[in-house]
Amino acid sequence: MLHKNSFLCAALTTAFLGAAAVPAQAAVVASIKPLGFIAAAIADGVTPTEVLLPDGASEHDYALRPSDVKRLQSADLVVWVGPEMEAFMQKSVSQLAEQKQVQLAALPGVKPLLMKGDDDDDHGHEGHDHSAENSDEDHHHGEYNMHIWLSPEVARLSAVAIHDKLVELMPQNRAKLDANLQTFELGLANIDKQVGSVLAPLKGKGYFVFHDAYGYFEKHYGLTPLGHFTVNPEIQPGAQRLHDIRTQLVEQKAVCVFAEPQFRPAVINAVARGTNVRSGTLDPLGIEVKLGKDSYMQFLNGLANQYASCLKGE
Known part of the structure; x- marks a missing residue:
């Protein structure tokens, strides 16, 4: 009996060590x-x-x-x-x-x-x-x-x-x-295919982004950004900087200007104020998407809808 218990203890010890x-x-x-x-x-x-x-x-x-x-x-x-x-x-x-x-x-x-x-x-x-x-x-x-x-x-x-x-x-x-x-x-x-269908009618519509993160997506789906700006979310841009951005928006007939979730709305509003340019938000990191087996598809779909809603004016 003792031999059997010793064997069992040794087996359990080995199992625990293996697990550890x-x-x-x-x-x-x-x-x-x-x-x-x-x-x-x-x-x-x-x-x-x-x-x-x-x-x-x-x-x-x-x-x-x-x-x-x-x-x-x-x-x-x-x-x-x-x-x-x-x-x-x-x-x-x-x-x-x-x-x-x-x-x-x-x-x-x-x-x-x-x-x-x-x-x-x-x-x-x-x-x-x-x-x-x-x-x-x-x-x-x-x-x-x-x-x-x-x-x-x-x-x-x-x-x-x-x-x-x-x-x-x-x-x-x-x-x-x-x-x-x-x-x-x-x-x-x-x-x-779905995203391509959503974005196809929007080709040729000009817009600005704050961050040049989207080149791969834009190239793949044939979108036409007019440019990008570096606006640090921690620092309110100066009046001259805002004036320069607004001038470009108007001169290049931009339809939309996109922020990202971490940019304060005040910055976006200041950029678009006095123009007919719409404001939208692009999320290049999928903050709202929950991790799961279909999450990359949800991410692409979400990004496409973010572009479309602003560029279409919905």
């Missing part, structure tokens, strides 16, 4: 929410997906907390754009094994699709404190535009890369991961 060896919080960790949308579709039913940046935080100047570093270290897989976008992650991700990370901008299929970044000197984040070690002041001054999650084509390639890495890490889940990828690709093809 696996991090309890292992998951796919995406740097920003839209990457989480893609990852959640592929990892659905296999492993949870978490997003590193909280809603409202800026990928431009976020600083990792100790708890963030632990999440990265214990993750099954880390998904990010790359150091030109999330400079704050570079040190932590460089310490991870190659098979436990996906750097999307570096994927062979994505590299040829990268669009040149904006290189005008006015496109900095004026007023931000760049003394912090983790600041990303060159976010827009790199060679390429890194808002690649706004390209449906890049999203598909990202999904394939996430799928391949997870199959490598969890071969026992291959059937589920294969099915998830197929579902994502079908869903993406369907929403791509």
